[in-house]
Amino acid sequence: MITRRVVRWLDDRLGFGSLAKSGLNKVFPDHWTFMMGEVALYSFVYLLISGVFLTLFFDPSEAKTTYLGSYDALHGSKVSAAYSSSVALSYDVRLGLLMRQSHHWAALLFIGAIVVHLARIFFTGAFRRPREINWVIGVTLLLLALVNGFAGYSMPDDLLSGTGLRIANGVLLSIPVIGAWASFLVFGSEFPGQHIIPRLYIAHVLIVPALIAALIAAHMAILVRQKHSQFPGPGRTEHNVVGSRLWPGYTVKSIGLMFAVFGACLLLGGLVQINPVWLWGPFEPGSVTGPAQPDWYVGWLDGALRLYPPWEPHLFGYRLPSLFVPTVVLPGLTFLVLYLWPFLERLFTKDRAPHELLERPRDRPLRLALGVAAFTFYGLLLAAFSLDVVTRFTGLSVTALVEVFRVVVFAVPALTGLIAFTLARALLHSEAPRLLEVAWSDVVAEMTPSGGSRRRSEPPAAVAAVTVPEDHLPVDVGPAP
């Protein structure tokens, strides 16, 4: 009763009735893989909420202060205000540790969800025309999320993240011609200087979140305008969207997903320790802590750093720093290829038509193989970032492991790509609906030269569209198949 009156009161003043009618009836295709973007979105919302709490207690200053809180090992020590307030948040502020840890877990979840979402978009060809803009926005969001994550865990000015900042400084210095200037620009002086923590703070709580929020808004506005893509199936064509209506079912499910994400962040944040900065100690000149690993989403760069040999060739009489290729060229090329992928694929497939129907990953075996190889490559680089920890369990020397990994990091992706290609082709050409039902004979047939000429399984044919009524409202075609 009350809600009806409130809605009428608002409608009377804002006149959203007709807009709401079409909006609330919007159809969204139902597939569980379409939820990944929402998981990323809700992790970001949780980051904002928990982040606001943290900003009310964190002091982004490198000025020395005496910690007088309840953590005994640090009590009475002179440390930076940033470190002191981080330890105080963990020990002396009610809910502080829960907020700090759940915020950190939410960041890991945020970037993980973006990567899974990117994989779904990639393997189903959702980035094709007309969705190239959203792909570019999405890759930018990934980049911004990586940067903000790194900035976030470097803010407490502890010894572990401070060591990471050293390495970041080395990366900046390694850029030819402008490297030294870049390093001094970011740090405000020679490392470590007095400026980096306040600068990271403003980037982390204001500049980058504002950019991320604006880009997410654009990302979703474009999605609403273009309507979500859908898998081929009965009744689904390039000219319709088949699924469930926004209100009430989809909205309630989505809100449920939001609370599930919040719940996951809180459960992890309360029950699983992460980034115990009080154990690392404050950043101090000349000190280091080991083993030193960054967060997982930067781990592929650290792995590349460990595997790249100590080569410093001379170019035009100048020494090319050994960090340049693994930490500047590699991520630069990675993001260049990511940004350009829709356009590169269009160049090779000559497919310029707009697509609203997704492809099954098997429908493009080469793209599938390249994607699988790429994920394997970056996954192995990530694995390489903990080789020094692995030695403790295997008894092999780090040098031996590095030698092995240098080969593995190129050989294994080639292998997994080849396997993926063969399996996709076998699946495509056989009559099996699912990968696990493919016969071994189908796979072997794929590997022989004449195997590719067998009958192909087409994607389910688009059935003739249902006639759309005059009011353009969605038509019920009965329960989902």
Next chain:
Amino acid sequence: MTRPSRTPELVASACFLAAGAAAAGFVVAFITENSPQLEGLLLGGACVALALGLIVWAMHLLPSGTYVEERPPMQPLAEVEKEFQSTLQRGGRQTPGLLRRTLMLAGLGLGVAAIVPLRSLLPSGRGPYAALQQTAWRRGVRMMTSEGKLVRLDEVVPGTALTVFPEAPQPQDDATVILLRLDPAALEQSHHGAAGSVDGCVAFSKLCTHAGCPVGLYEQTSQELFCPCHQSAFDVREGARPIAGPAPRPLPQLPLAVDSDGYLQADGTFSGQVGPTYWRRG
């Protein structure tokens, strides 16, 4: 006609009750306890219970079905496109070329002016190369520990490594030095020789030439300095030459001397570039 089952309604309601109870429990725990585990479990549990209830409600009770919505084409019709273009071009004839070009020049000027404030992020005074090439070490500067205590030659225990800085009010990061005491005879016999050492004491920059991490681990028996970040190893007897790992250059050596009071001091500056390589000649 059979009554629809009440199970989804009961399950969802139970979830909502559990969520409410967990939230109340969280408030109690917040007031009485100081346990992040309990707080996380209760508040997180409340969220998860609410999520489960909402999903059961949506999937089993709320109206659902498969609906079809028309997808209007994105590509504009020719007439619409033409009208849009002509709307955009309005005012084009009243804007002659000179105006356009000078406007572009103004924009260019303002654009450059807008980027220039970035320069303020750089430190004033000398450029980065001067700062990178120099440290506070000079001939005659004495060594101190991070607590500010000066180091005497006879206090350096053989087989140990000590982190020292130039004598100054604050320890300076780029001047961090690791001081070791080796067997003088072994040092004489090595390829590198005993240059820069005093009675077996040698000093090197502590910053790894790979990515700049302090080389904090000293392995006595093999006499290697080991960097914890990416596992570069340096042979101390051979002028801290890298023998394993990704470090491309030896750790620069700081020549040592002893002053009249027995305190260790530098006898010059570092023998090479400190820390990770940057773009420079040689």
